[in-house]
Amino acid sequence: MADIDLMKSLTQPGTTKAILLVLDGLGGLPREVGGPTELEAAFTPNMDKLAREGSVGLINTVDMGITPGSGPGHFGLFGYDPLKHLIGRGVLEAVGIGLTLTEQDVAARGNFCTVDENGLITDRRAGRISTQECARMVSLIDDITLPGVEVIVKPVQDYRFALILRGPRLCSALNETDPQKVGLKPLKLRPLDGSPEARNTADLANEWVARVSERIKDQRPANMVTLRGWSSEPGLSKFEDVFKMKAVALAVYPMYKGLASLVGMTKVDGLRNLDDQLEALRRNWEAYDFFFFHYKYTDSRGEDGDFDAKVKEIEKVDAIIPNFLELNPDVLVITGDHSTPAVLRSHSWHPVPLILWAPGMTRANPDVTGFGETQCLKGALGQFNASYLMKLITAHAQRQAKYGA
Amino acid sequence: MADIDLMKSLTQPGTTKAILLVLDGLGGLPREVGGPTELEAAFTPNMDKLAREGSVGLINTVDMGITPGSGPGHFGLFGYDPLKHLIGRGVLEAVGIGLTLTEQDVAARGNFCTVDENGLITDRRAGRISTQECARMVSLIDDITLPGVEVIVKPVQDYRFALILRGPRLCSALNETDPQKVGLKPLKLRPLDGSPEARNTADLANEWVARVSERIKDQRPANMVTLRGWSSEPGLSKFEDVFKMKAVALAVYPMYKGLASLVGMTKVDGLRNLDDQLEALRRNWEAYDFFFFHYKYTDSRGEDGDFDAKVKEIEKVDAIIPNFLELNPDVLVITGDHSTPAVLRSHSWHPVPLILWAPGMTRANPDVTGFGETQCLKGALGQFNASYLMKLITAHAQRQAKYGA
Numbered sequence: 001m002a003d004i005d006l007m008k009s010l011t012q013p014g015t016t017k018a019i020l021l022v023l024d025g026l027g028g029l030p031r032e033v034g035g036p037t038e039l040e041a042a043f044t045p046n047m048d049k050l051a052r053e054g055s056v057g058l059i060n061t062v063d064m065g066i067t068p069g070s071g072p073g074h075f076g077l078f079g080y081d082p083l084k085h086l087i088g089r090g091v092l093e094a095v096g097i098g099l100t101l102t103e104q105d106v107a108a109r110g111n112f113c114t115v116d117e118n119g120l121i122t123d124r125r126a127g128r129i130s131t132q133e134c135a136r137m138v139s140l141i142d143d144i145t146l147p148g149v150e151v152i153v154k155p156v157q158d159y160r161f162a163l164i165l166r167g168p169r170l171c172s173a174l175n176e177t178d179p180q181k182v183g184l185k186p187l188k189l190r191p192l193d194g195s196p197e198a199r200n201t202a203d204l205a206n207e208w209v210a211r212v213s214e215r216i217k218d219q220r221p222a223n224m225v226t227l228r229g230w231s232s233e234p235g236l237s238k239f240e241d242v243f244k245m246k247a248v249a250l251a252v253y254p255m256y257k258g259l260a261s262l263v264g265m266t267k268v269d270g271l272r273n274l275d276d277q278l279e280a281l282r283r284n285w286e287a288y289d290f291f292f293f294h295y296k297y298t299d300s301r302g303e304d305g306d307f308d309a310k311v312k313e314i315e316k317v318d319a320i321i322p323n324f325l326e327l328n329p330d331v332l333v334i335t336g337d338h339s340t341p342a343v344l345r346s347h348s349w350h351p352v353p354l355i356l357w358a359p360g361m362t363r364a365n366p367d368v369t370g371f372g373e374t375q376c377l378k379g380a381l382g383q384f385n386a387s388y389l390m391k392l393i394t395a396h397a398q399r400q401a402k403y404g405a
Numbered sequence: 406m407a408d409i410d411l412m413k414s415l416t417q418p419g420t421t422k423a424i425l426l427v428l429d430g431l432g433g434l435p436r437e438v439g440g441p442t443e444l445e446a447a448f449t450p451n452m453d454k455l456a457r458e459g460s461v462g463l464i465n466t467v468d469m470g471i472t473p474g475s476g477p478g479h480f481g482l483f484g485y486d487p488l489k490h491l492i493g494r495g496v497l498e499a500v501g502i503g504l505t506l507t508e509q510d511v512a513a514r515g516n517f518c519t520v521d522e523n524g525l526i527t528d529r530r531a532g533r534i535s536t537q538e539c540a541r542m543v544s545l546i547d548d549i550t551l552p553g554v555e556v557i558v559k560p561v562q563d564y565r566f567a568l569i570l571r572g573p574r575l576c577s578a579l580n581e582t583d584p585q586k587v588g589l590k591p592l593k594l595r596p597l598d599g600s601p602e603a604r605n606t607a608d609l610a611n612e613w614v615a616r617v618s619e620r621i622k623d624q625r626p627a628n629m630v631t632l633r634g635w636s637s638e639p640g641l642s643k644f645e646d647v648f649k650m651k652a653v654a655l656a657v658y659p660m661y662k663g664l665a666s667l668v669g670m671t672k673v674d675g676l677r678n679l680d681d682q683l684e685a686l687r688r689n690w691e692a693y694d695f696f697f698f699h700y701k702y703t704d705s706r707g708e709d710g711d712f713d714a715k716v717k718e719i720e721k722v723d724a725i726i727p728n729f730l731e732l733n734p735d736v737l738v739i740t741g742d743h744s745t746p747a748v749l750r751s752h753s754w755h756p757v758p759l760i761l762w763a764p765g766m767t768r769a770n771p772d773v774t775g776f777g778e779t780q781c782l783k784g785a786l787g788q789f790n791a792s793y794l795m796k797l798i799t800a801h802a803q804r805q806a807k808y809g810a
Contacts, residue, residue, distance in 0.1 A: 006471075006488070010471070053438060359438075360434070360748060361434070361749075363434065363755060363778055363779070364435065364438075364439065364778075364779055365779075365782065366439075366779055378782070380782060382787065382788045384469060388468075388470045391468075391469065391470025391471060391754075392469070392470040392754075394470075395470050395471075395753075400470075400471075400472060400754070401472070402472040402473065402474045402751075402752050403467050403471050403472060403473055403474055403477050403487070403491075404474035404475075404476045404477035404487065404491055404492065404497075405474045405475065405494055405497050
């Protein structure tokens, strides 16, 4: 039985409440052999206490030895096996800028590029134009219409934009049009399966590209587009149906709200910082059972390669832990969607430290005195894959029936 | 390759002997933060010595974060993945009262219920009638015959009974007849697949229900029945074929003998207590290779919520460990089918402590001084799923060939 179906069959409604606090890119590495990681270097008295009182371990949000992107990392935490449910780049770009997709949509990621007088690509990214320039280019093409479908075009970042076709008889089985090197023409769109829907979508998209080209052919530096990452709303079982917990996402960045919305969590808009997020947590405490609380800047400072700044971001989150505890959650999980060691300046495959705090329900890990990668090695939870996290959360929240009699 | 087929291909006959001692519901939780679990509180000098001499670890008998029922928990220990082999409720009730099923049987669990003059259910459990009352009700209906099949009806407990239809052309793909709320009529049986066997079984079962209704319609408080959990003998590969060990079940309770018999172990009947079980162990030592020795009361006291009484039950079992050692087993495993923490008064998802003792064959776990959940965290076996247990047992019993050359 698939994990999701197993959970659907075992979970049951209840009155308990769980918080999943995600410090994006939490896991790290030491700067020098024998030194502390970012989390180990941080002064985190609140998380240390929770680590002693609860159970700790190390989580692989996709799988051991795999470096998670933000989408798969969060899908793993939400209980949806990211190796089975890969979200297309087009959908990710769309939800990343706060668009809500419908079942009728197909989404693509677009790149502005530059072509010469013969239509051959001279720069696949149009000199990496700025986001502002991208917005101006989009404003030149966002009123192009197509027969029978709605067309949505939005700037994303730098030379990238999102394209959504909304309507009946669409299918995302299309090729990408970037030939991957300069000196070639952008490819025509063609259906990748034999369905009339894919044929129809390819025809519509080719028409759209032709009209875009007509509109911007005399612009500089971008005068053409390529399209890739064709994908549809993944149609995942809703979090509430699977886990019987009404869930709300408290995040500042659109990407994380978007990922949560793909599994059916409610989004709260307009949150600008931790204070806003905490206020929204309190305001929604009665109405929801599961609270996804996302903090971005641990990852950002890791990507910057700034070890000390990442330490400070971890300390900022530690300082607000008492605000969570005041609400008396039944389960509080603190972890990340992946590791982002400052020394690597990027996401990494290292398993992420995790605290599972659930009073009266967790096994002791007596050799653990605080929260950190090395201490988590000695934790009661061991090292495990993310598919177990929602099992553990629903179990500790007393919302799971036994399997078989 | 499926686990079972892998084992079949690797195991080989031998002269070694293994004992699997199952303390039902062994795993526990502390009563207060930092306190001992039931096993840690118990005085267990014999098991502590085995923990030091052998290897220890923590076992998930179904999977991490899943709370095992008794059936799945034991199937896991016996080497049959309980997520692939779920036993239906009807079969479980039947084997639970000591019935032996054949391949021709379909089994259902029945409930006595109460209906009004219009046939609408007024009490789905007939006031939870006593087992004695249930036996009397069964005696009113157990001679009803059906064309072409044998009908077996036996009381189970309270308002529950077991129904078995035995004969050709039967299939368990039937709905349950309990409408799940009062004020509605019991549902008619209907085939859940298109097979003529399911159609035939539905017709027979509907006829049986009609005749039962006719017989008991003027009885009080129960005057009707509902049926659920339709299932067939699961047809599992026999333990001896898979692991090349002739196995015998030494259990007091019918349920555990029944579960063992579903994988083809020999049942010994008439055992009333540990002394009987030990005597049967000695008597059968030469004739068998694998001894499943089951102790129920650790689970019972956990379900009662009686921490101290569960501690005493664990100590009772510790006291008989020398009786096992006198027989010079090659492998002795001590574990549980699931955890039953007294503080939760129910089965739980927590992994179960386990000793694997096999002189000369196990790796040391030098930080381990005794047997307990926390010490098992430091064990040589780590935390693992039950599918590995029979691999470890056959390996340590020197009955497993290497995989590939």
